[in-house]
Amino acid sequence: MGGDYLIAVLSNIGMISFIALSAYLLLVVGEISFGQQAFFAVSAYGSGIATAMWGWPIWLGLLWGALVAGVAALVVAIPTVRLRGLYFSVATLAFAEMVRLILEIFTYQVEIDGELVGPNGSDGFRDIRAIYDSNVSAFEYLLIIYGLLAVVLVGFLILERSRLGAIFRMIGEDPMLTEMQGLNVTAHKILAVVLAGVVAGIGGALYAHLTTYVEPKIFNVMLGVHGLAYGLIGGLGTAFGPLIGVAIDIGLLESIRAISGYRMIVFGGLVAVLLIVRPRGLLDEAAVHWLRVRWRELRRGLRRGWRRAEG
Amino acid sequence: MLEVRDLQVSYGKVRAVQGVSLEVEEGEIVALIGANGAGKSSTMHAVCGIERPAGGQVRFLGQSIARLPPHRIMRRGIVQVPEGRLIFGGLTIAQNLRLGAYNVPGRARAEADIDRVLAFFPMLRDRLDERGAALSGGQAQMLALARGLMARPKLLMLDEPSLGLAPIAAQEVFALIARLRGAGVTILLVEQNVRQALAIADRGYVLESGRIILDGQAAELAEHELLVSAYLGLQRGG
Helix, strand or coil, X not given: CHHHHHHHHHHHHHHHHHHHHHHHHHHHCCCXXXXXXXXXXXXXXXXXXXXXXXXCCHHHHHHXXXXXXXXXXXXXXXXXXXXXXXXXXXXXXXXXXXXXHHHHHCECCEEECCEEECCEHHHCEXXXXXXXXXXXXXXXXXXXXXXHHHHHHHHHHHHHHCHHHHHHHHHHHCHHHHHHCCCCHHHHHHHHHHHHHHHHHHHHHHHHHHHCCECHHHHCHHHHHHHHHHHHHHCCCCCHHHHHHHHHHHHHHHCCHHHHHHHHHHHHHHHHHHHHHCCCCCCCHHHHHHHHHHHHHHHHHHHHHHHHHHC | CEEEXXXXXXXXXXXEEEEEEEEECCCCEEEEEECCCCCHHHHHHHHHXXXXXXXXXXXEXXXXXXXXXXXHHHHCCEEEECCCCCCCCCCEHHHHHHHCCCCCCCHXXXXXXXXXXXXXXXXXXXXXXXXXXXXXXXXXXXXXXHHHHHCCCCEEXXXXXXXXXXXXXXXXXXXXXXXXXXXXXXXXXXXXXXXXHHHHCCEEEXXXXXXXEEEEEHHHXXXXXXXXXXXXXXXXXX
């Protein structure tokens, strides 16, 4: 029983981490999106349709969900990416609400084994049973979630050491100065929005298949706001930041029974305090740089000690 | 090399630049001087594509560049070092240098170029791993200049490089600009520090209310009565 609960909590942390990383990527390029839940939703529905209705295997369903979310993000990015600051935020929020309201009326059902399967407006989309039909246990699915999360995280870590990652941070710091370095800011921002959409999409597809049931109201703005808050709590200096944010919220606040009723109050207070004390989160750029330098010194010191021990 | 004809820049109804014409020949340092709001920065922004000119022509190496986006213009060899010692504080100094070459084809050279550029900026060499935010004003200006050089500019446009610097730091910056010319870089220098700008420049243009009111050899301009009374008077103690 305790084991099941632990697996459920860990699965939740894993899935929400994708939306946190998605919002984080946009925070890195200097934009606040209130709409990443839309890509989570689009992929949840898209992958569910693929596996439950078209009979695709689960891995292809996940891939399809991420792809659909990426395409949706591209469609959003092209008109909105030239907007800055508040205007971008409002545009993403409007888009996400639009998606949610469309899902409220979106009906597409087929009969499978005498039962109607598929999205049915505000009643939601039941019986996304692919992982149960193929006998994947909760623990195995947990491994799948964390395997994919590890892949995405490694992708982020490689990105942050790459030229593209530096360009993303440059745009976040000063888009006009970035343009003066001869870089196409618009094209890079479109790329960031699409990548963020794909990342949120992976989470959405995983979510739909774990719960087997999705309905439009799950994907309301609070999901996106949480995704944003995780990066702001954990820090914008590294992709580990938003994961720390998720761990603090779900791992600590939601799991400690004593404060469970007050979770949102504690969470909101934590965000408010951190925004004042550490506006770019616990692991902000300065902290990450400090850690990197110390780590390098430590390695250098160890190597020297090693050589002395050998010689 | 650079040919600007009857350039106009407007912000809404405000006409910041009203028909500026100027030329920069290869190997020169040309100073563009004038008071605050004379249109110096607007002229420069229009040349590098950050502002779209409302009228006039900009030709570089014989080709029109007036309608190109900034990254295309930069690829042709015009590099601007913007006003305010703008560097990326969140990135390390090494990263700041490297990103100057991001738009230059043949990135493999970048590491070799860092060495070449650092020869001009020995004070940065020991600090490559520090964050840009850790630099003082003068050092940040040096880094901004070094980053500009990383792009291998044919024409380097410097916007107020001495602005807000302590006198000693400003002097270092001017000495460095003079050395860069010695290394074959063509420079268009926008400055409020008229005396020092004209001391290192070959020619100069004086801008007032969006128009060029004077131009000529730097040495002659420095003696011109209009400039002496308007900009240099106080500095001469008279």
